[in-house]
Amino acid sequence: MPFPLHVPRVNNNDDVVKITDLSVKEGDFVRRGQIVGSVETDKAVVDVEAESEGHVLKVIVRKGDTSPVGSVFLWLGAGADEPIPETPAPMAATAATVAVAGQPTAKARALLKELGVSAADIPCAGDRLTVADIENWLAEPGRGVSSRSRAPAPETEEIPDVDGEYEELSPEAHGMMMTVQWHRDRAAPAYLEIEYDTGPWQEHASRFAKRHKLMLPPLMPLMALRLVEIAKATPRLNAAIVDGRCYRYRPVNLGFTVQVGEALYLTVVRDAQDMDARRFLDAMGDVQRRAMAHKLRASELAGATIAFSSMARWNVSRHIPILPPRTGLIVAHAAPRDSARAVLGVTYDHRLLSGFDVVRALERLAQPPEADL
Numbered sequence: 001m002p003f004p005l006h007v008p009r010v011n012n013n014d015d016v017v018k019i020t021d022l023s024v025k026e027g028d029f030v031r032r033g034q035i036v037g038s039v040e041t042d043k044a045v046v047d048v049e050a051e052s053e054g055h056v057l058k059v060i061v062r063k064g065d066t067s068p069v070g071s072v073f074l075w076l077g078a079g080a081d082e083p084i085p086e087t088p089a090p091m092a093a094t095a096a097t098v099a100v101a102g103q104p105t106a107k108a109r110a111l112l113k114e115l116g117v118s119a120a121d122i123p124c125a126g127d128r129l130t131v132a133d134i135e136n137w138l139a140e141p142g143r144g145v146s147s148r149s150r151a152p153a154p155e156t157e158e159i160p161d162v163d164g165e166y167e168e169l170s171p172e173a174h175g176m177m178m179t180v181q182w183h184r185d186r187a188a189p190a191y192l193e194i195e196y197d198t199g200p201w202q203e204h205a206s207r208f209a210k211r212h213k214l215m216l217p218p219l220m221p222l223m224a225l226r227l228v229e230i231a232k233a234t235p236r237l238n239a240a241i242v243d244g245r246c247y248r249y250r251p252v253n254l255g256f257t258v259q260v261g262e263a264l265y266l267t268v269v270r271d272a273q274d275m276d277a278r279r280f281l282d283a284m285g286d287v288q289r290r291a292m293a294h295k296l297r298a299s300e301l302a303g304a305t306i307a308f309s310s311m312a313r314w315n316v317s318r319h320i321p322i323l324p325p326r327t328g329l330i331v332a333h334a335a336p337r338d339s340a341r342a343v344l345g346v347t348y349d350h351r352l353l354s355g356f357d358v359v360r361a362l363e364r365l366a367q368p369p370e371a372d373l
Contacts (some may be wrong), residue, residue, distance in 0.1 A: 002057055002075050002076065002077040002082050002083070002084045002085070003052070003054070003076055003077070003118075004073075004074070004075055004076075005048070005050060005051060005072070005073045005075075006071065006072060006073055007039065007048075007067045007068065007069055007070060007071050007072075007073050007078060008046065008048060008069070008298035008299075009298065009302070010039060010040075010041045010044050010046050010068070010069075010171075010298060011336065014027060015069050016065060016066050016067065016068050017039040017040060017041055017066065017069060018039065018040045018064070018065070019037065019038075019061045019062065019063055019064065019066070019067060019145070019312050020037075020038045020039060020040045020045060020063070020064075021037050021038040021063065022036070022037045022059065022061070022062075022063050023035055023036050023037055023038075024036045024037070024056050024059070024074070025056065025057065025059065026056050026057065026058055026059055026074050027056060027080060028056045029053070029054070029055050029056075030050045030053060030054065030055075030068055030076070030253070031050065031053045032049075032050055032051065032052050032053050033049050033050065034050045035047045035048065036047055036048050036049065036056075036073070036074065037061075037073065038120055039067075039298075041177050042185070044171060044294075045298055046295075046296065046298045047297050047298075047335070048073060048211060048298070049297060049299055050076065051299075053076075054077055054078055055076065055077050055078070055079065055080040055082075056074055056075075056076060057074075057075040057076060057077045057080075057082055057084050057238045058074060058075045058345065059073075059074045060072045060073060060074055060075070061073055061074070065219070068340060076285065079222065084320065086090060089317035096256075096313050098213055100237065102267060102364055104129035104130075105129065105130055105131070106120050108129050108130055108133070108134060109133050110150065111131055111134055113120045114318050115134075117134075117228050118349050120135075122134055122137045123137070132337055151364075157259050160233055163183075168250075169181070170248075170264075170337055172264060172265065174261040175266075175301075176264060178322060178325070179266070179322055179325055180322055182325040182326075183323045183325075184321045186241075186325070187241075187267060187323050187349045187350075187351065188349060188350040188351045189347055189349065189350070190346070190347070190348055190349075190350040190355070191304070191325050191345060191346065191347045191348075192345065192348075192355055192358055192359065193257070193318070193319050193332070193344060193345035193346070193362075194343070194344055194345075194348060194359065194363065194366065195337075195341050195342070195343055196341070196342060196343075196344055196366035197340060197341065198336050198340060198341065198342045199278050199340060200367060200368050201219060201223065201367075201368050202217070202219065203368075204222065204368035205217035205218055205219040205222055205368075208222060208277070212278060215329055217323070219279055220310050220312065220333060221281050221284050221285075221310070222281075222282070223276065223333060223365065224256055224280075224308040224362075224363055225272070225275075225277055225280045225281075226368065227254070227255050227272070227308055227365055228260055228272045228273055228275075228280070228306070228330055229369065230263075230364050231252050231273075231305075232252050232273045233362065234357075235248050236248070236328075236353065236357065237328060237329060237357070238252050238305050238308065238328070239305075239328050239352060240305075240326040240327055240328055240349070240351060240352065241328075241351045241352050242326065245350060247326075249305040251260055251270065251271045251272075251273060251305065251307045252271075252272050252273040252305055252306065253268050253269065253270045253271070253272065253303050253304050253306075254268065254269045254272045254286070254304065254305075254306060254307070254308060255267065255268050255299045255305075255306065255307035255308070255324055255327070255330075256268075256269070256303025256308045256309065256310075257306065257307075257308075257310070257321070258287075258288055258291040258292075258308040260291055260292055263294070263298065264299070265267075265291050265327060266298070266301070266304060266307065267287045267288070267300050267301065268298060268300050268301065268302065268303055268304045269283045269284055269287060269300075270299060270303060276327075281314060285312075287300050304324050304327055306327060306328070306329060306330070306331075307321075307323075307324050307327055307329070307330035307331065308331045308333065309321040309329070309331065309332055309333065310328055310332075310333035310334075311332075311333075311334060311335070312334055312335040313334075313335075315335045316334055317334050317335050317336070317342070317343060318332075318334055318343055319334060319345070320332060320345065320346065320347055322347070323347050323348070323349060327346040327349075328349050328352045329345070329346050329347065329349070329353065329358065329361075330347050330348075330349060330355055331345070331346055331347035332346065332347065333364065333373060334352070344362050344365060344366055345362075346358045348363070356372065
């Protein structure tokens with residue numbers, strides 16, 4: 001059965017991207033993870049990877065075109081001669097096509113949901129459908145929906161009464177803002193921590209380094225892998241609340257923070273549950289190197305199901321991380337307070353997990369695995 005590969009989202013505030021490169025042609029066979037092209041916004045360029053192996057049945061986009069995020073990039077199939085569904089020709093990203101495609105702003109989406117109205121029913125004056133467009137549509141004579149039937153829209157935030165000027169947020173800062181807003185508006189965040197003896201973990205990491213001829217003991221990556229193993233064995237940790245229900249993820253995609261200068265990334269190692277220790281360390285190292293070069297792939301910036309954050313390198317002995325969107329927990333790994341004791345903490349979504357669930361997970365995380373290194 002044919003399946004599509006879609007145009008990825010590079011930045012939260014970009015709904016269209018430019019196709020800068022195509023690395024495959026129809027008839028080619030690609031492997032999972034193989035780069036098939038590149039897309040660009042005004043601030044970043046990322047590679048597009050095949051999400052599974054297959055034959056390239058049809059390439060929908062063209063090099064140099066602009067395409068909406070989420071549209072079909074190309075079609076793949078198990079066989080080279082599989083028929084594909086009819087696909088509209090790629091659209092040029094003009095203001096008119098974006099409006100036709102229906103791209104409401106975040107506030108407009110919330111209002112549309114509240115009113116039970118489709119974005120396709122409302123004309124927009126600019127590139128995006130806004131709250132003002134909806135208000136104008138509601139005000140038309142004979143409209144069956146009244147704006148008085150809902151709470152008033154939030155007012156625009158006032159500029160402080162102090163001299164200054166605006167500065168646009170970087171993509172990384174904008175992503176952080178969106179994360180903090182989700183943490184504030186959606187989750188019921190809670191935090192707890194335990195102290196633990198660092199000796200067993202330090203010994204485990206040193207033995208691993210010696211056996212695999214590593215220069216430094218990989219303490220933090222091994223603890224992150226232990227979290228993956230715990231999440232695999234305890235599925236409710238690898239979940240999120242979506243539309244009032246528990247959504248349990250099948251893969252364990254580990255999100256982990258990487259600080260690069262002033263940019264803070266939440267990077268992702270996907271399908272970590274299928275990796276042994278050496279493969280996981282290699283995958284984590286590859287992602288870190290791409291983060292340092294600001295060349296992360298789209299798949300390495302989204303899709304975390306659990307997360308791990310460490311500030312030990314800055315000698316921080318306690319920190320309370322922000323919960324990433326659509327996750328249930330993030331572990332806070334800190335520097336030892338003395339030669340023998342350190343703190344492990346967890347920020348978690350209390351709608352999904354109880355303190356008892358989290359304490360049990362932390363107690364398991366505080367002990368290294370007994371498996372052969």
